[in-house]
Amino acid sequence: MLILGLDPGSRHTGFGFVESRGSRVTLLDQGAFSPPAKAPLPERLAFLGEKLAEILDRHPPDVVALESPFHGINSRSLIVLAQARGALIAELGKRQLEMFEFSPSEVKVAVTGNGRAGKEQVARMVSILLGTSGRNWSSDVSDALAIAICCSRRYRMDRVVAFHKSRK
Numbered sequence: 001m002l003i004l005g006l007d008p009g010s011r012h013t014g015f016g017f018v019e020s021r022g023s024r025v026t027l028l029d030q031g032a033f034s035p036p037a038k039a040p041l042p043e044r045l046a047f048l049g050e051k052l053a054e055i056l057d058r059h060p061p062d063v064v065a066l067e068s069p070f071h072g073i074n075s076r077s078l079i080v081l082a083q084a085r086g087a088l089i090a091e092l093g094k095r096q097l098e099m100f101e102f103s104p105s106e107v108k109v110a111v112t113g114n115g116r117a118g119k120e121q122v123a124r125m126v127s128i129l130l131g132t133s134g135r136n137w138s139s140d141v142s143d144a145l146a147i148a149i150c151c152s153r154r155y156r157m158d159r160v161v162a163f164h165k166s167r168k
Helices: 041-060 073-096 104-112 118-128 139-164
Strands: 003-009 013-019 023-035 063-067 096-100
Touching: 003 041, 003 139, 013 041, 023 041, 023 139, 041 073, 063 073, 063 118, 063 139, 096 104, 096 139, 104 118, 104 139, 118 139
Parallel strands: 003 063, 063 096
Antiparallel strands: 003 013, 013 023
């Protein structure tokens, strides 16, 4: 299964594209895109949609995973983040892609086993899990890859649970 993980942001959006086969997850592509900082918000949102479209054209995923917003940030930041997520989700909706959302703590547990892990610990485990030790990604990229890894693990588990429920 091909999974695109997205770490949405109005200033920087990270993406991580992985292939999941059984318990093995392989890195296919990763990066981040950043709209012009001084551009008005509508232009930044359009930029996010356009860049995501380019990524989706390059690697059409089977599923897409996003981090759900957390409530620890101020309300203005949350509103801008929600608008950035909306621009990305609109592009995913156009293509009718299946989408999953995971909370930051769900992602941390899936990758590190600790829902309170710090960014450095998450980045280190992502690097280990993908067999790319020594890579020094931005936090946007490592978070997007962590989201994709979380999705691969949760998707498999959800399938197993559904299968067992259907047999009862």
